[in-house]
Amino acid sequence: MPIHEKSLIRPEDLVEGSGEAHIIDGVDVSGHWSTFIKSRVVKDYNEDMEAEIAALPGGEFIHRCWQCGSCTNACTVNAINPDFNPRYWIYLIRTGMEEELLRDKDIIWQCVSCHKCSYTCPRDVLPEGVMKATAHWLELKGHTPKSHSTVFDEVFAEQVIKTGKIEEGRVLRRFLTRTGQPLLQGWVLTMALRMIRHFPIKLMIHMGLANFIHPRTSGWGRARAAIEEYVEEQEAEHRKALKLDQPAE
Amino acid sequence: MEQKYKKVAYYPGCALEGTGHSYSRSTKELGKALGLELEEVKNWNCCGAMEVKNVDPKLQTYLSSRVMSIAANEMGYDTVMAPCNGCYHNLKKAEYDLENDPASVEVVGKLSEKAGHQTYEAGQVETIHALDWIKDSLGEEGIRARVKNSLKDLKIANYYGCMYTRPRHIFPEKDKGEGSESTSKPHYMDDLLAAAGAENVDFPLKTACCGGAHTLSDSDTSTRLVMNLIRAAEASGAEVIATECPTCHSGLEMHQIRAEKQHGEKSNVKIIYFTQLLGLALGLSPRQVGIHENVSDSMGLLKEKGLA
Ligand code: SF4
Ligand code: SF4
Numbered sequence: 402m403p404i405h406e407k408s409l410i411r412p413e414d415l416v417e418g419s420g421e422a423h424i425i426d427g428v429d430v431s432g433h434w435s436t437f438i439k440s441r442v443v444k445d446y447n448e449d450m451e452a453e454i455a456a457l458p459g460g461e462f463i464h465r466c467w468q469c470g471s472c473t474n475a476c477t478v479n480a481i482n483p484d485f486n487p488r489y490w491i492y493l494i495r496t497g498m499e500e501e502l503l504r505d506k507d508i509i510w511q512c513v514s515c516h517k518c519s520y521t522c523p524r525d526v527l528p529e530g531v532m533k534a535t536a537h538w539l540e541l542k543g544h545t546p547k548s549h550s551t552v553f554d555e556v557f558a559e560q561v562i563k564t565g566k567i568e569e570g571r572v573l574r575r576f577l578t579r580t581g582q583p584l585l586q587g588w589v590l591t592m593a594l595r596m597i598r599h600f601p602i603k604l605m606i607h608m609g610l611a612n613f614i615h616p617r618t619s620g621w622g623r624a625r626a627a628i629e630e631y632v633e634e635q636e637a638e639h640r641k642a643l644k645l646d647q648p649a650e
Numbered sequence: 651m652e653q654k655y656k657k658v659a660y661y662p663g664c665a666l667e668g669t670g671h672s673y674s675r676s677t678k679e680l681g682k683a684l685g686l687e688l689e690e691v692k693n694w695n696c697c698g699a700m701e702v703k704n705v706d707p708k709l710q711t712y713l714s715s716r717v718m719s720i721a722a723n724e725m726g727y728d729t730v731m732a733p734c735n736g737c738y739h740n741l742k743k744a745e746y747d748l749e750n751d752p753a754s755v756e757v758v759g760k761l762s763e764k765a766g767h768q769t770y771e772a773g774q775v776e777t778i779h780a781l782d783w784i785k786d787s788l789g790e791e792g793i794r795a796r797v798k799n800s801l802k803d804l805k806i807a808n809y810y811g812c813m814y815t816r817p818r819h820i821f822p823e824k825d826k827g828e829g830s831e832s833t834s835k836p837h838y839m840d841d842l843l844a845a846a847g848a849e850n851v852d853f854p855l856k857t858a859c860c861g862g863a864h865t866l867s868d869s870d871t872s873t874r875l876v877m878n879l880i881r882a883a884e885a886s887g888a889e890v891i892a893t894e895c896p897t898c899h900s901g902l903e904m905h906q907i908r909a910e911k912q913h914g915e916k917s918n919v920k921i922i923y924f925t926q927l928l929g930l931a932l933g934l935s936p937r938q939v940g941i942h943e944n945v946s947d948s949m950g951l952l953k954e955k956g957l958a
Contacts, residue, residue, distance in 0.1 A: 478871065553866060567696050577866075616667065624761070632706060
């Protein structure tokens with residue numbers, strides 16, 4: 402599949418010639434010409450960005466990338482949205498072009514973790530992890546709100562940490578509530594009705610009762626305490642690596 | 651030669667206790683019918699699915715390691731069978747990390763100690779998928795010899811999804827030449843269903859992604875990915891998409907409905923677990939393999955084909 406590459410030239414920097422008077426950056430360029438590309442100087446490099454993303458889980462191997470583009474070529478999401486371009490983002494991160502990266506900040510979380518990139522990457526960059534680390538970096542730095550994907554991960558992990566197991570109905574309800582979505586959207590309702598029609602009564606009772614009696618791993622208390630302590634430590638390390646929570650100067 | 655996998659530890663995982671219940675039911679029934687014994691891992695926990703790794707990958711490794719530790723140290727097993735692609739993938743990934751990454755070994759050791767159970771050590775168990783379980787214990791010959799109700803005339807697209815083959819490095823036993831499973835063109839399910847008499851269609855999207863990780867958080871993307879699969883299956887002439895993962899299975903069912911309700915895109919292919927199809931071929935009833943528990947209603951088709 403051909404790779405569509407986004408141009409570094411921005412549409413707002415293209416001036417169409419019309420034969421009329423044109424002054425660009427104080428210089429008179431009136432005359433007959435087709436297209437003028439306004440020059441743009443990048444000087445806001447974020448030299449820390451690569452190290453910060455590499456410090457988050459999944460980002461560890463970003464430095465190995467040699468820009469072959471195989472990841473983008475294989476990518477599931479790229480096939481439905483050409484702007485989703487792991488190779489390009491890795492390039493921007495490694496060169497510190499934060500402003501360019503931020504132009505795509507709202508779609509990076511959409512990686513579906515299919516691992517096609519990791520399968521094909523000749524340098525074991527594990528780009529899937531880099532996508533997750535980048536999405537988390539954007540959230541931790543306050544560039545984007547928490548994506549629905551992150552909220553789902555959190556709801557899910559919270560329940561596993563608490564009880565050792567999850568119960569799907571409960572995760573679904575919590576997720577929809579926390580993201581402010583109606584509990585019974587049309588298609589969810591249809592699913593539920595079809596399930597009720599086909600499911601054996603015993604299982605329905607089991608799933609219904611799960612509202613009160615949650616499945617749990619017995620004797621999970623000590624594991625829970627150990628995990629909670631570990632997760633807190635990790636979060637603190639990430640915040641430190643990203644220089645968050647620093648006392649104001 | 652002694653038969654392989656005659657008795658293994660069974661790790662159902664959370665999905666098989668909920669939406670994937672018919673997969674669990676048909677897996678157990680299949681085991682009974684084939685004389686393969688399953689003992690459920692005692693007091694198991696969630697493997698972390700696709701989510702916990704995004705909070706912390708080493709935590710996911712710990713969760714998977716606890717399951718393997720119980721199977722090995724408390725129950726004395728050397729094989730864990732996980733029918734769910736997510737569980738299977740995570741246990742394999744944990745195995746790989748515990749063998750190759752000292753930092754993961756350290757975290758798992760610390761958490762296991764604090765949690766009060768024996769630490770899992772790489773190599774204690776082999777994790778296998780339900781496909782390996784049937785394929786390596788009885789194989790095509792074993793199935794062929796036991797078919798009572800051939801799946802002949804049933805046109806099947808075999809769908810394996812992402813987690814069964816990717817990334818390659820966590821599946822060292824695959825891609826080992828003839829007889830082994832392939833990560834680029836998996837064929838175990840094709841082989842088993844062909845042995846049961848089915849006609850496998852040439853389905854190009856065997857290992858494409860169904861968007862399962864974002865089935866709720868980015869439903870439009872998932873619906874598009876699922877409809878790609880369904881359209882390709884129908885174009886290949888398939889009447890059934892055979893599945894081997896509860897997340898793929900319920901994703902396909904869910905987004906088939908969503909596409910119809912939300913975008914008026916109707917499709918007719920039925921979604922059935924491979925364990926259900928094999929069970930029917932071995933003469934089990936649709937009820938025994940939980941056809942009624944699937945959201946995708948395939949009774950009409952199965953009756954038409956003389957399988958119900
Ligand atoms: S496939 Fe690997 S090396 Fe190639 S561009 Fe992507 S991340 Fe870089
Ligand atoms: S894991 Fe994410 S980045 Fe990699 S190919 Fe899949 S969707 Fe693309």
